[in-house]
Amino acid sequence: MKFFSSFGFWSKKVEAKGLETKLVFGKAGLRYFVVLMVISLFYLVQNGLGRSDQQLEDAVKTMELYELRLEMNLNDSLNTGQGTAIERERLLMAIETRIVGFLYRIPDYSYISSLETYLKYRPNLLTQFPAAVPLGKGKYSISRDYGFRIHPISKNEKNHVGIDLSAPDGTTVHATASGTIKEVVYSKKGYGTHIIIWHRFGFETLYGHLEKVLVHKGESIAQHQIIGTVGSTGSSTGPHLHYEILKNREKIDPRPSFDLKKKIYDELFFSNSRTEGVE
Numbered sequence: 516m517k518f519f520s521s522f523g524f525w526s527k528k529v530e531a532k533g534l535e536t537k538l539v540f541g542k543a544g545l546r547y548f549v550v551l552m553v554i555s556l557f558y559l560v561q562n563g564l565g566r567s568d569q570q571l572e573d574a575v576k577t578m579e580l581y582e583l584r585l586e587m588n589l590n591d592s593l594n595t596g597q598g599t600a601i602e603r604e605r606l607l608m609a610i611e612t613r614i615v616g617f618l619y620r621i622p623d624y625s626y627i628s629s630l631e632t633y634l635k636y637r638p639n640l641l642t643q644f645p646a647a648v649p650l651g652k653g654k655y656s657i658s659r660d661y662g663f664r665i666h667p668i669s670k671n672e673k674n675h676v677g678i679d680l681s682a683p684d685g686t687t688v689h690a691t692a693s694g695t696i697k698e699v700v701y702s703k704k705g706y707g708t709h710i711i712i713w714h715r716f717g718f719e720t721l722y723g724h725l726e727k728v729l730v731h732k733g734e735s736i737a738q739h740q741i742i743g744t745v746g747s748t749g750s751s752t753g754p755h756l757h758y759e760i761l762k763n764r765e766k767i768d769p770r771p772s773f774d775l776k777k778k779i780y781d782e783l784f785f786s787n788s789r790t791e792g793v794e
């Protein structure tokens with residue numbers, strides 16, 4: 516009613532009509548307001564999401580155009596010199612700027628495939644966001660994947676927001692990208708002893724049920740650096756690493772990140788040995 520009282524004329528008119536009218540008007544008005552809010556919220560969410568998807572699709576198309584130009588340029592540079600080299604450097608710079616913007620915006624790894632060509636030209640970016648397995652090759656097996664699973668006995672559906680890698684106690688755990696230790700938590704419940712790392716482009720990783728922690732909060736770490744060892748702390752039935760990736764604060768499936776760096780480096784090695792002399 517504060518609103519009405521600021522307009523003397525209106526408040527007088529409403530009061531004159533009596534309390535009952537005021538109440539009825541208030542209720543109907545509120546209902547109308549709520550409905551309007553819900554509709555506009557729905558519209559905003561729908562449209563907002565649609566637009567960001569469209570932006571990503573557009574970005575993918577632009578990247579494809581860059582790829583074409585770069586390929587043409589690389590073919591040219593086999594025959595001619597200087598001019599194409601400058602042009603190539605210019606293209607690569609433009610591509611890097613695009614990749615960086617793209618990496619900040621993508622919601623998960625499903626868009627990464629459209630980046631693979633460019634990551635070959637800027638492979639150092641693969642050290643700055645999760646692109647590897649946190650345990651050494653041949654030292655683990657995946658015991659539980661990301662996503663929903665129906666319990667075989669209780670039939671309860673439970674969402675698993677990370678990947679479980681079973682490995683013996685004491686197996687070394689490696690950071691999957693460079694970053695800063697955001698948190699080291701010693702808990703008897705849940706994740707048990709766990710580490711959270713901040714990476715570039717809005718990525719975070721979590722390493723759960725650890726036995727030992729070899730880093731401290733605020734420390735800068737390199738990709739593949741040993742940060743702790745596998746254990747069975749917290750709610751865990753046997754030694755394993757529970758590994759999570761967060762992108763822009765949402766938990767996402769880490770599986771596509773596991774062989775990302777290896778895949779691109781392998782391709783890089785292959786294309787380098789195939790076209791010697793061309794970067």
Ligand SMILES: [Zn+2]
Nearest residue numbers: 677678679757
């Ligand atoms: Zn788990």
